[in-house]
Amino acid sequence: MLAGLAGEAGPYRRLLDELSGLLRAYYGRRCPPGLDAEDLVQETLIAVHTRRATYDAGQPFTAWAYAIARYKLIDALRRGRAHLRAPAEEADALFTPPGASGGAEAAMAARDLDRVMADLPARTRELIRETKIEGLSTREAAEKHGMTESAVKVAIHRGLKALGGKYAGPGGEEGPDED
Amino acid sequence: MKTDDLIASLSADLPKVAPGAAARRVALGLGLGALGSTAVMLAWLGPRPDIAEAVLTPMFWMKFGYAAITGLILAALLTRLAKPAVRPGALVAVAAVPFVVVAAMALMRYAQAPPEAHRAMLMGHSSMVCPWRIVAIGLPLLAGAVWAVRGLAPTRLRAAGLVAGGCAGALGAAVYAIACNETSAPFLAIWYTLGMALAAGLGAVAGSRLLRWR
Secondary structure (H helix, E strand, O other), rough: OOOHOOHHHHHHHHHHHHHHHHHHHHHHHHHHOOOOOHHHHHHHHHHHHHHHHHHHOOOHHHHHHHHHHHHHHHHHHHOOOOHOOOOOOHHHHHOOOOOOOOOOHHHHHHHHHHHHOOOOOOOOOHHHHHHOOOOOHHHHHHHHHOOOHHHHHHHHHHHHHHHHHHHHOOOOOOOOOOO | OOEEEEEEEEHHHOOOOOOOOOHHHHHHHHHHHHHHHHHHHHHHHOOOOOOHHOOOHHHHHHHHHHHHHHHHHHHHHHHHOOOOOOOOOOOHHHHHHHHHHHHHEEEEEHHHOOOHHHHHHOOOOOOOHHHHHHHHHHHHHHHHHHHEEEEEOOHHHHHHHHHHHHHHHHHHHHHOOOOOOOHHHHHHHHHHHHHHHHHHHHHHHHHHHHOOOO
């Protein structure tokens, strides 16, 4: 973790890899039905990353990470179970290019896209459009909006997950978001 | 998104984090809050008219010092509570010291004073408004504390809210000391402390909601 705080990507990546294994075991035992353990793993990894400034050198890393994991579990239970049910990869499918299927279909797909994204926050919507459709890199999108790159990634990840939650079929409805 | 992809994307963008970043965030939130609180105090009450002479008296510094030192200790405690799995430790005991010292001084002055002076010592002329003013002046500080702590990772929200409120109340009381012309130690021990306690209670009640983070 200290290497991570110093900006060394290699050791940091190995740390997150190992941590994701620990978290999978942690949530595997504790995750109640209706919550997706892998989503909690991802949420916790995001929190570990974006809030790494709260890690004190000399503190046991696992104690710190588990405290976050526990908070995330309680938070997920509190905010209602449906919210975390649908994984983000299902929403990725919405953004696969229509391919050779012709202009009309593409236009219809674009219109559908406008409709499904209408409930997302405006900035998240723009970020998704720019990175997934217009082909900007996250760095370019970050510069355009004056955000950090990790903030852009987190916003996109959450936006896709919200979409996945909405269109994953029965039982995948979006819970009330408290943010 | 697959977890492996997420890990790759998170570790691809890894700005350095300087040691002490969390403490600096708390300091920034409270600093901006203190500016707001001072502006509220100046616009609403103004400094006491005799402030130039008052700063030469020990009582002014006792009031200001009691509130400011309590606030700074609670700010250190708040920084710890904003970090996962960090124990507040001995700071809790340290935070009690200013209260004990001021209570002891108040008891001493009270015991030494003639009985006919007791009522004035306890009630001053502003006891009914003092705690409420402290809470009101502390609100910008509370907002600053909430902003700072939400951006960190508190895992015990009620405790963090209690300390955030207490810290905002104590620093708000230090700001209020510039406007307040009470001069008795028992007054300070009762009404200033009550103001801080009200702010702490407000923080504890609001904390579990306001301090939630994702």
